[in-house]
Amino acid sequence: MLSWVVRRTRLPLLSLRCVDCGSESATTGEGRFRVNANGKLLDVWLLVRCVSCDRTSKLTVHERAPVRSLDPAELHGYRVNDPELVASRLLDPLLARRNRFALDWTGAWRLDTPPARLDEAWPVQVDVLFEDPVPVRPDRLIAHGLGLSRNEVLRRIKGDIPLRRTTNAGFTFTVMAGD
Numbered sequence: 001m002l003s004w005v006v007r008r009t010r011l012p013l014l015s016l017r018c019v020d021c022g023s024e025s026a027t028t029g030e031g032r033f034r035v036n037a038n039g040k041l042l043d044v045w046l047l048v049r050c051v052s053c054d055r056t057s058k059l060t061v062h063e064r065a066p067v068r069s070l071d072p073a074e075l076h077g078y079r080v081n082d083p084e085l086v087a088s089r090l091l092d093p094l095l096a097r098r099n100r101f102a103l104d105w106t107g108a109w110r111l112d113t114p115p116a117r118l119d120e121a122w123p124v125q126v127d128v129l130f131e132d133p134v135p136v137r138p139d140r141l142i143a144h145g146l147g148l149s150r151n152e153v154l155r156r157i158k159g160d161i162p163l164r165r166t167t168n169a170g171f172t173f174t175v176m177a178g179d
C-alpha cells in the first residue's frame with residue numbers, strides 16, 4: 001500500500017469581496033489577530049487585507065465572549081499572533097461560514113507521493129491522507145500523482161469514492177494493471 005499526503009505549502013487566500021475596490025481576493029498576510037477587552041467580555045478578530053488595495057477588514061473569531069470561557073493558552077495565542085492559531089482559525093469552516101468567505105487554495109498546497117513503483121505487483125492500493133483540508137477532485141489528483149491521463153484514471157482506478165466529486169477527506173483507491 002502506498003501513502004500519499006495532501007498538505008498546504010502556505011495559507012490559502014480568501015475569496016472575499018472588498019467593499020472599497022470590489023476585488024474578490026484577500027490575504028491574512030503574516031497573520032494578525034486583534035483582541036479587544038470590554039469588561040469581562042472579549043472580541044477577537046482575524047485581520048485580512050485586500051490583495052488589490054490593501055484595505056484591512058476584520059473577521060470575527062469571538063464576539064463578546066466571557067474571558068473565562070477562553071482557554072488561557074488560546075488567548076495568549078491571539079495576543080502573540082501565533083501562526084498555528086492563525087492557520088487553525090482560518091481553516092475552521094465555522095469562521096468561513098460566519099464571515100461569508102471561501103478559501104482559495106490555488107497554488108497553496110502540494111501532493112507528496114513516495115517514489116512510484118508502479119511496475120511492481122498489481123493491483124496497487126493507495127491511501128490518500130489530508131494533513132490540511134484542501135478540496136481536491138480525486139480524478140485530477142490521481143492523474144497528477146500517477147502521471148496518467150484522466151481517461152486512464154477512469155479506466156484503471158477502482159474505489160468507493162465518486163472520482164469527480166471534490167473532497168477534503170481521506171480516501172483509498174486501487175490502481176489496476178494497464179493494458
Ligand SMILES: [Zn+2]
Pocket residue numbers: 018019020021022023050051052053054055
Ligand atoms: Zn480592495
